[in-house]
Amino acid sequence: MTSQLLPTRRAFPADDPIFALNAEAMARRAGGGSVLNATVGALLDDAGRLVVLDSVMALWRELTESEVAPYAPIAGDPAFLKALVQRHWPLLEGPGAACATPGGSGALALSLRNFLEPGQRVLTTAPHWGPYATLASENGVGVRTAPWPAAGVPLDAEAWRTALTELARTQGRILVWLNDPCHNPTGRSLSREDRTALGDLLREAAAAVPVTLLLDFAYLDYARDPGAVAEALKDYAALGGEGQVLVGAAMSLSKSLTLYGARGGALAFPWCGDPALQAALTQSCRGTWSNCARAPQALVVRLAREGKAQARLAAEHRHWSDILAMRADALDGALAAEGLAPLRWExxxxxxxxxSNPEAVCARLKTEGVFTVPLPEGLRVGLCGMRADEASRFAAALRKASTL
Known part of the structure; x- marks a missing residue:
C-alpha cells in the first residue's frame, strides 16, 4: 500500500542502476555462467577479492574505544579536517571552512544545499558519474553539462563559456562540479592547458556572479603519473588562493583508504575562512545527518601523526596504481588488435x-557474459574489477557487439 507516498516518489527503479547491473552479473556467475564483470566500482585483486589496504587496516585495529564510540563534533574533528586537506595541500595551515561528511557524496549534496537555490542547475562534465544526477534531483536542482575533452583534444572552451554564460544569466550564480584529476568515467585528467583555459573562464564568469568550483577528489590516489596530480593540485591551489573563485574539495575515504563502508569524507574550502560559510556548513550537517562517524576521522588523525604508516600507504597506492595501469595497457592493446580505438587511461x-547506442551494445555484451555500465556517451568499464588477462575477451566482445 503506497497511498501515503507522494505521487512524485513512486516511479523510481528498485535499485541504483550500477548496483543492479553488478547484482545481475553476480547472480549469473553464481549460477555457473562465465562472467566478465566490468561494472564494479571498488578495487579488486586478480582473484576477485576486495582490496583492503594493509596500512589502513593496521591503524583501524589500533583505534581505542574513545576514538570510536563518542559523538564527533557536528562539523567534524578539526584535526581530521586539517589532516585530510593537508593530504592534498601539505603547506596549508588549516582546512578553511570545512565539515565532515558521509563520503564524497555527502560533500556534493551539501554543496548543492548551500550554493544553489531550488530549481537552479549545477554545471558538470559530459560524461559524468551517474549519481550526480540523483544527488541533484534529491536536492531540487538540475544538471547542466559541458564536454569533457576527448583523448588528445583540448578543452572545448567555447562550449564551457556558453554554459557558464547561460547559468550566469539565468540564475545569477554558478556551482561547478569537476572530477579532476582522474576523471570518472573516462580515466583521463585535464591537461595543464585545459586547466588554464577553464580557470580563465571561471574568473571571467566570477567577475559578474558568484562562482564556486568544487573538485571531486574520489580517485586521485590512483594515477599513472603522480607528478601530474601534484601539478594539478598546485594549479587549483593557485586559483583558490586568488579568492575570486571559491574553490573547494569533496574528499572521500572510500577509494583513497579502501574504507568504503566507513562513509568518511569532508567538504572543505581551504582558502576561505568566512565564518558565515562555516556556520552554514555546520547547520547543514546538523539538519541532515547531525554527526559523522568518529572512527574514520580518528584513523586519519592517527595517519597524519605516523610517518611510517604514510610511507606504507603511499607504497600501496603506487602498487595498485601500477596494477591499474597494467590492466589499462592490456585493454588498449587488445582493443588495437580488434581494430578499435585505445582508451588512454591516466x-x-x-x-x-x-x-553508438550504448544501451543496445550493453545488452549485446551481456549475451556474451560481459557486463558494463551504459552512459549516454558510451560504456563505463571498471578497470578496478577486471584482470589484465580478461582484456582480449572484452575487446572481442565489444567489437562483435558494436558491429551488429
Missing part, C-alpha cells in the same frame, strides 16, 4: 568506451 578506476 588514473582512477574506470575508462569509457565510446559506442
Amino acid at each position: 588514473g582512477g578506476f574506470f575508462v569509457l568506451a565510446s559506442v
Whole structure:
C-alpha cells in the first residue's frame, strides 16, 4: 500500500542502476555462467577479492574505544579536517571552512544545499558519474553539462563559456562540479592547458556572479603519473588562493583508504575562512545527518601523526596504481588488435568506451557474459574489477557487439 507516498516518489527503479547491473552479473556467475564483470566500482585483486589496504587496516585495529564510540563534533574533528586537506595541500595551515561528511557524496549534496537555490542547475562534465544526477534531483536542482575533452583534444572552451554564460544569466550564480584529476568515467585528467583555459573562464564568469568550483577528489590516489596530480593540485591551489573563485574539495575515504563502508569524507574550502560559510556548513550537517562517524576521522588523525604508516600507504597506492595501469595497457592493446580505438587511461578506476547506442551494445555484451555500465556517451568499464588477462575477451566482445 503506497497511498501515503507522494505521487512524485513512486516511479523510481528498485535499485541504483550500477548496483543492479553488478547484482545481475553476480547472480549469473553464481549460477555457473562465465562472467566478465566490468561494472564494479571498488578495487579488486586478480582473484576477485576486495582490496583492503594493509596500512589502513593496521591503524583501524589500533583505534581505542574513545576514538570510536563518542559523538564527533557536528562539523567534524578539526584535526581530521586539517589532516585530510593537508593530504592534498601539505603547506596549508588549516582546512578553511570545512565539515565532515558521509563520503564524497555527502560533500556534493551539501554543496548543492548551500550554493544553489531550488530549481537552479549545477554545471558538470559530459560524461559524468551517474549519481550526480540523483544527488541533484534529491536536492531540487538540475544538471547542466559541458564536454569533457576527448583523448588528445583540448578543452572545448567555447562550449564551457556558453554554459557558464547561460547559468550566469539565468540564475545569477554558478556551482561547478569537476572530477579532476582522474576523471570518472573516462580515466583521463585535464591537461595543464585545459586547466588554464577553464580557470580563465571561471574568473571571467566570477567577475559578474558568484562562482564556486568544487573538485571531486574520489580517485586521485590512483594515477599513472603522480607528478601530474601534484601539478594539478598546485594549479587549483593557485586559483583558490586568488579568492575570486571559491574553490573547494569533496574528499572521500572510500577509494583513497579502501574504507568504503566507513562513509568518511569532508567538504572543505581551504582558502576561505568566512565564518558565515562555516556556520552554514555546520547547520547543514546538523539538519541532515547531525554527526559523522568518529572512527574514520580518528584513523586519519592517527595517519597524519605516523610517518611510517604514510610511507606504507603511499607504497600501496603506487602498487595498485601500477596494477591499474597494467590492466589499462592490456585493454588498449587488445582493443588495437580488434581494430578499435585505445582508451588512454591516466588514473582512477574506470575508462569509457565510446559506442553508438550504448544501451543496445550493453545488452549485446551481456549475451556474451560481459557486463558494463551504459552512459549516454558510451560504456563505463571498471578497470578496478577486471584482470589484465580478461582484456582480449572484452575487446572481442565489444567489437562483435558494436558491429551488429
